[in-house]
Amino acid sequence: MINLSLTQMAHGLASGDFSSTELTQAFLDRIAKHSQLNAFISVTAEEALKEAAAADQRISQGKASPLTGIPLAHKDIFCTQGVKTSCGSKILDNFVAPYSATVVERLAAAGMVSLGKTNLDEFAMGSSNESSFYGPVKNPWNAQAVPGGSSGGSAAAVAARLVPAATGTDTGGSIRQPAAFCGITGIKPTYGRVSRWGMIAYASSLDQGGPMARSAEDCALLLKEMAGFDQRDSTSIQRCVPDYPALLQEPLQGLKIGLPKEYFGSDLNPEMKACLDTAVKELEKLGAQVLEVSLPLTRLAIPAYYVIAPAEASSNLSRFDGVRFGYRCEDPKDLEDLYKRSRSEGFGPEVKRRILIGTYALSEGFYDAYYRKAQQLRRMITEDFQKTLNEVDLLLAPTTPTPAFDLGSKTSDPVQMYLEDIYTLGVNLAGLPAMSVPAGQVSGRPVGMQLIGNHFDEGRLLNVAHQFQQVTDHHLQAPELD
Amino acid sequence: MQWEAVIGLEVHVQLATESKIFSGASTRFGAEPNTQACVIDLGMPGVLPVLNEKAVEMAVQFGLAVNANIPQRSYFERKNYFYPDLPKGYQTSQMAEPIVGPGYLDIPLEEGSKRVRIHHAHLEEDAGKSLHEDFHGMTGVDLNRAGTPLLEIVSEPEMNSAKEAVAYLKGIHSIVTYLGISDGNMAEGSLRCDANVSVRPKGQKELGTRCEIKNVNSFRFVEKAINHEIERQIELIEDGGRVVQETRLYDPDLDETRSMRTKEEANDYRYFPCPDLLPVELDTAYIQHLKEGLPELPDQKRQRFTEQLGLSDYDAGVLSASRALADYFDRVTEICGDAKLAANWVTGELSAQLNRDSLDLQQAPVAPEQLAGLLKRLLDDTINGKAAKQVFAALWAGEGHTADDIIEAKGLKQVTDTGAIEAIIDDVLAQNQAQVDQYKAAEADKRGKMIGFFVGQVMKASKGTANPQTVNQLLKDKLG
């Protein structure tokens, strides 16, 4: 039951092979059994079983939609009314959201059963899930390895079959990189495609929510429900949502795939390169035409991102001040003390570092050299992508330069951690859709293949990934848990 | 040494929208604490702003009314600082590209009108309020006001006296109330003002060091605070000191300003484009549409009142100062047909009564239609001036609905029938033979004054209904 695809689960539910309650209980049992992964911050078993019972009733009345009764988990960055929403931070450890995110509402309206909230890097700032106040998540493939971040809890939970699907958010790779490290499929949609209402902001012009699941087909079903215009989000795009599942079967004949040479340089682990070469051959067999392209500014996405994201974050995180919600320090002696101690005690070191960098980049005398410069580079990087995407239908690249690294191996030097994001950041700067698809393993650690499309081309990305998954079985591999 | 003051004003106008600038919470004044602060106004995690179209419209209307350039594109930025009444730790405001570009306002002064240039006007969100009454030594924060749309109107520093500053502020007040984009209520904080004041030796080109005076929230305080600050700066310099650039707070109770923070302590606001909002684009058709829909503005009204209706500059000025008064006057004139008479009554009897009863025009018990009805009877000689005042008082007291009802009920209809008046005159003359003799014996130039006695007696005997002109004429005839 736990290895079924979402479509198979829907069939099982519809034909009465099992009930949503049974399905939900099976996953809840696994969550409890594998709590050592630390993938969840909150498990809402009681509510989940209630939702499952309600779903069973709708199914029996013939009122089910395709995802009714199927369990999922939400990254603990999405506000969930009445349920703790911590964002992986001590400062929100006591925060119960008074409202739900649009994504949460939409998936609930689609009938999905939420099992709880998954672990993440504090305020989504990290590439290893080690900055969470609730401790690091373990990679189900190897307990020594990180699951990636920031949506590490969602990725580990899906990979370990603790839940069939989960939501994630991606500001600089936070869906794709953990998906790659955990051997699952995840898609970061075009900026503006999925509503940001109720998604706690890290860097507003880069953040985008998306689904994480075991296959492109599952992602297509989920994205269809998550995506769409939301009048509560000014950056939400008024544009029809295509029927993604219906697009999955398109043949790849004549498809032009570009391999940006800068993504296959010396940074890339050679064994991973071999996996990707094999994947490219599979796609060629399916009729795709592959050519080399160039994105010369690739490396500069790192500095541009690490100015823009912290700058926006420094402002977005000012609201955590110990006044209206969240953590407040003991016995503040005056207002300054209240602010400074609540924030310093409430935020972890990586969040503080990014707030400091962002504050510095926006401060008088440095704005032009840092913030403005980064915004200019952002345009240049975006134009590079546009130019390339005029020549080819999509880009294929590694998601990360190496497979999942070991826990604690990069925590001492933030810069080493930031460099890990080199292949994912550019996409966020340009607002493009991109996904990570399993493409093999290196020493028992999964390898992710990244597909990058033009704005609003999620349908094509899912289509290519699905066709690839029809002829490969990387996505079907499951880690062995004790 | 001769000194010259240089003053620039930053006027914050709360726009009269139903809902907040970025949320659907109500902007109503005076609600219970935090009952109008929704999750967006509270800066809860994950909330997002969406811009209110009415706030944009009102800002553009203001821009058009002060002859400003309205750029096709503007955008919002974040002004970052920490304060308990600022829930998000930043104020969403505009800086580099505001919604209203440079414009100007002509202000009336005794020595003629002066043009004050407006640097720009921008949209932003208001903050909440800190209440300092004692909560066990704590401050209470009410965020109802947070997110109320504000239009900040920034003048060039080119006013040279407190009087000019007040005239400018009154001009802004009158425009925003005319447009109906704000109630302009200074006591409730709908219109607030910060003044930048500096002094320099007369004739010097470069500006002196300025101080910003916060919290001057009535026309009277603006004048007092600025005058006080000018004096303070001059005294300081004449005593060999230097003005330090700082923010000062005006205390109306003590009539003094005191330092809040110096430039060194000033915040570094770290403005940057708000990533939750997109650039605002206005097409020319939209701007043109709003331009065509603008009401007649104070200046245009004043001009019409003098040029077309023949009112004095003074009356035109008084009547056009508030849209409500001007509208009242226009309505009365429209019905009764005599602008000068209408002006006399609106600026005279009506204003005096309002003053006496401490009422706003909106609360006046006499509607323009009622006043016009009264003036019509005055114009067609149904009543005389004295009776008219009685009728007005009766209307004010609610003793009747129309002037005609009251004239009828009180028997105030003017007697113009010469026969009836002659009879009264004969009676009066018969009863005052001594005065008649005196009159006849008097020199011609003294008689004018003496006739007043007889007129008074006749009017009294007629209970005020006799037409005074007729009485006068008949008396002259009879006394020879």
Place this chain on the structure above:
Amino acid sequence: MTLEAEELHKVAHLARLTLEPEAVKDYAQALSNILDLVDEMQAIDTDQVQPMAHPLDATQRLRIDEVTETVDPEYLQAGAPATEKGLYLVPRVVE
């Protein structure tokens, strides 16, 4: 580029953060390293490039001016650190 301790304190104050004395060195080092990384941008000539604030070339949508939110302060203040009579309490603010 090295971030001096004094500068670090100034930035920390703007962000209302306190840095423990023993952590100052680490922060200064980490931030200096990040600034070195970020300074790679300076090698690129961007003089003629318009800054880009949003990934999509879209404009602001406007909301109809109507009251759509009902507020239940008690519910919204359930998780507030300190309230009284509907007000959020903070240490006394001196103007």
